[in-house]
Amino acid sequence: MQELAFEAVDEALKDAGLTQDNIDISIVGCAGTRSYELMPAVPVNEYCGFAGKGPVRVEAACATGSAAIYVAYTSIVSGIADVAIAIGVEKMTEVETAVSLAIGGRSGNYLWEFHQYGTTFPAYYAMHATAHMAKYGTTEKQLALAAVKAHRNAAKNPKAHFQKEITVEDVLNSRMIAYPLKLYDCSPISDGASAAILASEEKVEELGLDAVWIEGIGYSSDTSNMTRRESFVGLKATVDAAKMAYRMAKIDNPLNQLDLATVHDCFTIAEIMAYEDLGFCRKGEGGKFIESGESDFGGKLPVNTFGGLKAKGHPLAATGVAMVYEIVKQLREDAGSLQVDLKIYRALTHNVGGTGHFCWVFVFGR
């Protein structure tokens, strides 16, 4: 894990033209449990040259990366640090798939859900797909379009877990994981790391850094038990986090006021619900939205240009920081064949932990 984290840290430091001496605090995010170092921040910080600067490990399930960014941000805004690094790192392949599924299920609620009913993360999102299909007539084919778009984009992303295109037929014919979600409706079990360096306005100027700015922050969380949720056709945490971020960034029409977005497509249904919960389209119309092409290149708001979690991969704690990596590249107009035509120079990241147990939304601008 520490070697993996170093690859990301090294790239970030080189990109900024900085060394460990310039960094005041290191925030390590790791969801953990599937990896053998039980308290991962310390070995990661030691290997990456931050021993003495790493006082905390952050966790918010699959939204850990965003939480790490937030803690780095608040260190700077508080005035205590001038330059901070947020590191998201996850090793998930050290355990067999059945164990990984059990850990995911237990991460919802062990005592009342996993112990008796054998919940898994695919199962939690599958229940949202069932409810969405029953209420709005969303189809498995519409869900498949999200996976197809993800793979088409990832085929051009050298950092992606899968770099091969797939078809709707491939998705519909893949084996059932948790009805109605099939293998290709699910993001893979991945290893990965991502790192982002944050700095105060003064330091950005002093060090001559090519910065992208945090212009909106939103966060929320929801109940542990699924039986205590308000509904199963969306994620309330996304709605609430987006409201908060949009208020701070003064956005009332995201479709017209953003150039692109990364949303948390841990499963195809999650992308469909994200379109609705983030206000890109009306509740229940997520399936029609993806069919319209508006979330693809050439559309009003390209979503997941990096291949999404589905094809780029979803190493839990790295994902939130990897979303920021993509947004920074895009806003710097450095995304090569995946470059979006920028008009507003604003983008959004949407990072969920668990089944909407946590949600973080950031708006970035340049």
Place this chain on the structure above:
Amino acid sequence: MRHKIPVTKTVKYWKGLEEGRIYKTICRKCGREYHPPQTNCSFCGRETEWAEVNGEGIIETFTTVHAIPKGFEWSGPYTIAIASFGNVRVMGWAENVKVGDRVRAYTAKDESGVWKIYFEVI
């Protein structure tokens, strides 16, 4: 790793499953109902009272798990459903359900010896 989980406060629920009863708790002060049951009202700080979940439920959602997690290898694909019973929702195993089905809840021991709630379409 194995954990010894103390369930002193909710033992009435766990024993209730073995007696065919499904319990929830209610706060008499604010009226909140809790399932899964808990003996503290999170918001009033009062101790809640025990009540049974009765009657018909309506299936709100379900899924059939085919990729089985460790611990459930003894089972073939199983269907997890969530049904609403008045002011609470209950999770259980079911067979052949669709969203909107009316169900009754009952309890039974599964093949691995764990007591759980099942739903049967009425």
